[in-house]
Amino acid sequence: MTAAHAVSPNLALDEAVNRRHAAGQPLIHLGFGESRLPLPDFLAERLLAGARRTAYGPVAGAEDSRAAAAGYFTRRGLLTEAEQIVLAPGSKPLLLALMAAVDGAVVLSQPCWVTYAPQARLFGRPVLEVPIPAGCGGVPDPDLLPGALRAFRAAGGRPRMLLLTLPDNPTGTHAPPDVVRRLCEIAEAEDLLIVSDEIYRDILHDPADPYASPAEFAPERTVVTSGLSKSLALGGWRIGFARFPATAEGRALRSTVLGLASEIWSTLAGPMQEVACLALAEPPEVTAHLRASTRLHGAVADAVHRIVTQAGAVCRPPTGGFYVYPDFEPVRDVLAAKGITGSAALQEHLIDRLGVAVLGGEHLGDDPGALRFRAATSMLYGADDAERWAALRSPSPLTLPHIAETLESLRAAFTRLTS
Amino acid sequence: MTAAHAVSPNLALDEAVNRRHAAGQPLIHLGFGESRLPLPDFLAERLLAGARRTAYGPVAGAEDSRAAAAGYFTRRGLLTEAEQIVLAPGSKPLLLALMAAVDGAVVLSQPCWVTYAPQARLFGRPVLEVPIPAGCGGVPDPDLLPGALRAFRAAGGRPRMLLLTLPDNPTGTHAPPDVVRRLCEIAEAEDLLIVSDEIYRDILHDPADPYASPAEFAPERTVVTSGLSKSLALGGWRIGFARFPATAEGRALRSTVLGLASEIWSTLAGPMQEVACLALAEPPEVTAHLRASTRLHGAVADAVHRIVTQAGAVCRPPTGGFYVYPDFEPVRDVLAAKGITGSAALQEHLIDRLGVAVLGGEHLGDDPGALRFRAATSMLYGADDAERWAALRSPSPLTLPHIAETLESLRAAFTRLTS
Numbered sequence: 001m002t003a004a005h006a007v008s009p010n011l012a013l014d015e016a017v018n019r020r021h022a023a024g025q026p027l028i029h030l031g032f033g034e035s036r037l038p039l040p041d042f043l044a045e046r047l048l049a050g051a052r053r054t055a056y057g058p059v060a061g062a063e064d065s066r067a068a069a070a071g072y073f074t075r076r077g078l079l080t081e082a083e084q085i086v087l088a089p090g091s092k093p094l095l096l097a098l099m100a101a102v103d104g105a106v107v108l109s110q111p112c113w114v115t116y117a118p119q120a121r122l123f124g125r126p127v128l129e130v131p132i133p134a135g136c137g138g139v140p141d142p143d144l145l146p147g148a149l150r151a152f153r154a155a156g157g158r159p160r161m162l163l164l165t166l167p168d169n170p171t172g173t174h175a176p177p178d179v180v181r182r183l184c185e186i187a188e189a190e191d192l193l194i195v196s197d198e199i200y201r202d203i204l205h206d207p208a209d210p211y212a213s214p215a216e217f218a219p220e221r222t223v224v225t226s227g228l229s230k231s232l233a234l235g236g237w238r239i240g241f242a243r244f245p246a247t248a249e250g251r252a253l254r255s256t257v258l259g260l261a262s263e264i265w266s267t268l269a270g271p272m273q274e275v276a277c278l279a280l281a282e283p284p285e286v287t288a289h290l291r292a293s294t295r296l297h298g299a300v301a302d303a304v305h306r307i308v309t310q311a312g313a314v315c316r317p318p319t320g321g322f323y324v325y326p327d328f329e330p331v332r333d334v335l336a337a338k339g340i341t342g343s344a345a346l347q348e349h350l351i352d353r354l355g356v357a358v359l360g361g362e363h364l365g366d367d368p369g370a371l372r373f374r375a376a377t378s379m380l381y382g383a384d385d386a387e388r389w390a391a392l393r394s395p396s397p398l399t400l401p402h403i404a405e406t407l408e409s410l411r412a413a414f415t416r417l418t419s
Numbered sequence: 420m421t422a423a424h425a426v427s428p429n430l431a432l433d434e435a436v437n438r439r440h441a442a443g444q445p446l447i448h449l450g451f452g453e454s455r456l457p458l459p460d461f462l463a464e465r466l467l468a469g470a471r472r473t474a475y476g477p478v479a480g481a482e483d484s485r486a487a488a489a490g491y492f493t494r495r496g497l498l499t500e501a502e503q504i505v506l507a508p509g510s511k512p513l514l515l516a517l518m519a520a521v522d523g524a525v526v527l528s529q530p531c532w533v534t535y536a537p538q539a540r541l542f543g544r545p546v547l548e549v550p551i552p553a554g555c556g557g558v559p560d561p562d563l564l565p566g567a568l569r570a571f572r573a574a575g576g577r578p579r580m581l582l583l584t585l586p587d588n589p590t591g592t593h594a595p596p597d598v599v600r601r602l603c604e605i606a607e608a609e610d611l612l613i614v615s616d617e618i619y620r621d622i623l624h625d626p627a628d629p630y631a632s633p634a635e636f637a638p639e640r641t642v643v644t645s646g647l648s649k650s651l652a653l654g655g656w657r658i659g660f661a662r663f664p665a666t667a668e669g670r671a672l673r674s675t676v677l678g679l680a681s682e683i684w685s686t687l688a689g690p691m692q693e694v695a696c697l698a699l700a701e702p703p704e705v706t707a708h709l710r711a712s713t714r715l716h717g718a719v720a721d722a723v724h725r726i727v728t729q730a731g732a733v734c735r736p737p738t739g740g741f742y743v744y745p746d747f748e749p750v751r752d753v754l755a756a757k758g759i760t761g762s763a764a765l766q767e768h769l770i771d772r773l774g775v776a777v778l779g780g781e782h783l784g785d786d787p788g789a790l791r792f793r794a795a796t797s798m799l800y801g802a803d804d805a806e807r808w809a810a811l812r813s814p815s816p817l818t819l820p821h822i823a824e825t826l827e828s829l830r831a832a833f834t835r836l837t838s
Contacts (some may be wrong), residue, residue, distance in 0.1 A: 051462070236688060263511070271466060
């Protein structure tokens with residue numbers, strides 16, 4: 001009765017995790033890209049204040065919420081009007097609507113977030129995957145992209161959208177401004193729409209680290225998507241937003257996305273729009289909470305990076321978000337002796353033998369034969385809100401007993417893996 | 420850059436409404452299917468209690484929310500387990516995912532809700548529209564359906580889904596059990612999945628009126644969708660849910676829908692799942708509020724039905740929801756003399772000349788030459804929460820000055836239309 005449709009790769013991992021839990025076996029869960037941070041009271045209070053928003057309201061979101069999002073972008077150097085904004089229940093449906101709206105193939109980084117390719121396939125959009133450069137993830141290697149596009153076009157392909165992730169899931173890194181500029185020049189030459197997924201934008205570990213959105217270099221052809229799921233750890237509240245170019249083409253694309261939105265999700269829930277009004281206005285309580293969260297994300301990601309590299313992996317140093325993406329190629333022989341010759345076996349060995357849940361690289365579009373996986377480091381902050389508040393408030397969270405012990409267990413697991 | 424995609428017909432109406440507002444002209448807005456009722460405190464309090472649900476959680480919704488939805492169906496004679504339920508941000512994305520999941524054509528009633536056909540087209544599903552019977556809307560006429568299916572198949576069509584709306588938008592009526600049973604028999608004979616949109620199920624004007632879901636007659640092939648947008652006037656909170664058959668095929672379809680959900684919307688926002696826990700458990704405060712709301716919806720829909728029929732229209736007496744769908748065919752000559760020969764002209768004349776906003780039948784898939792429109796009567800309860808609470812609490816809301824006056828203006832407008 002139903003068309004075949006694969007379930008998300010996360011589900012298989014979840015099942016393995018649940019099996020271990022059911023068996024009472026210990027587990028260090030690095031498999032799920034969720035920011036496990038506690039909820040500040042000011043967000044709960046604002047949610048309640050938004051309860052009165054029971055009407056459907058405009059598909060794009062109310063004027064005040066869109067104005068707040070416009071202010072958010074304007075403070076980041078992208079002058080923005082409320083009319084350029086669309087809010088949605090997460091950035092996921094916005095990305096989906098963009099895939100539906102733009103006829104043609106989608107250019108993705110390899111590896112990239114699990115959801116982009118299935119979304120594209122849902123509307124019959126072909127996908128061109130281009131490997132990431134050595135220095136960072138979230139973008140196709142600008143040295144490879146022109147050739148890949150040439151070959152794709154020669155084979156009859158029609159690329160229309162270039163999807164970038166800044167900072168990136170799964171690598172936890174972000175492309176430096178000169179790489180972003182080169183990609184924008186290629187997009188210009190190839191007439192590609194750029195969709196820049198910047199949902200980790202506010203988790204840049206070092207605020208002094210140079211960061212540029214493609215919307216700075218190619219404003220007329222860049223749509224930026226973002227949301228509060230990662231920065232404010234509100235994944236379960238489903239608050240996303242997008243910024244469209246302030247051009248006739250940008251307005252037309254936004255209008256198409258709104259038409260699709262009216263048939264897919266109607267609008268972002270009113271109380272969540274109220275929360276967006278607060279969060280995107282960035283009053284001091286919000287910025288202080290973001291700063292503390294980012295400091296914690298950076299410290300723990302760094303610690304896990306040290307653990308995997310000391311165990312023999314090569315790994316890009318994390319610069320944003322809460323991931324590391326190690327490559328155990330240097331110890332391939334050691335792993336092969338244990339029967340591990342690809343990312344599926346590596347994922348399975350880590351969870352079943354060593355009690356560490358990670359997501360194998362092949363689920364992220366990477367070469368199944370590569371010894372790479374994504375570790376989400378944001379699950380290590382504590383088992384309950386008290387531990388997580390302590391982690392958030394500590395000037396040196398790695399020294400807190402509950403974090404130090406987990407990291408020590410993780411170190412032991414990876415030492416066993418490669419010895 | 421973008422594929423052509425029509426915007427929702429409501430938008431054009433909204434613009435005309437906004438023009439009148441901007442010009443300071445009076446307007447009776449019957450154009451929008453929103454239940455304008457005030458928010459009871461118990462719902463706001465439960466929303467706040469749900470604030471702690473910040474994690475993504477299961478795609479289908481948490482166990483407690485799904486159990487509440489299962490209880491809701493079980494109390495309505497459909498024994499249901501939590502494993503049969505999927506929650507979503509509104510029933511709209513659930514209907515969309517079902518369209519994506521089921522390969523083949525969709526059979527719709529003519530007229531029907533504006534969104535079904537565009538959703539089907541989004542995934543390239545052909546649509547077969549079959550006129551509704553004389554007695555009720557929301558279902559294809561069972562006398563016409565077999566022939567329509569035969570002709571459709573003969574032309575190479577492959578019908579797979581039969582979409583019913585019980586009670587119905589736009590007609591404000593519901594098919595009686597014997598009609599539903601006949602349709603289930605046809606679906607059985609033709610091997611069609613039934614999707615029963617029952618979002619108005621709890622707004623049955625007369626609780627003693629016989630009502631049957633197709634899930635009673637064809638449990639193995641019926642998916643029921645519903646939500647809190649209409650019954651509890653929570654359109655802006657986006658809370659929907661679906662019940663799948665407790666069969667291997669039902670489980671497979673649910674699994675496909677969950678795979679799609681994980682790529683389209685992730686999950687229903689956690690605080691909204693908490694609200695669903697309360698609302699779908701139906702404690703006394705909820706049932707009392709539903710009873711008062713339904714009494715008001717029924718009284719006002721009846722009053723508008725009297726007004727349009729006294730003005731010369733034929734119109735099915737409303738039995739559920741908050742709509743009437745009059746047909747001014749008996750006064751075609753009178754309207755033709757005013758240049759009104761179809762539903763677009765009728766809609767335009769009503770808003771521009773008489774200050775009454777309605778949605779012309781052609782936007783609902785009806786014959787553009789017919790003199791039919793949908794009037795949503797749920798916007799007449801008051802201009803603010805005080806008036807709406809008074810309407811809800813009154814044993815005879817039609818006698819309240821603010822409602823009586825609006826109805827009198829409406830009567831005057833329709834008298835002018837047809838005289």
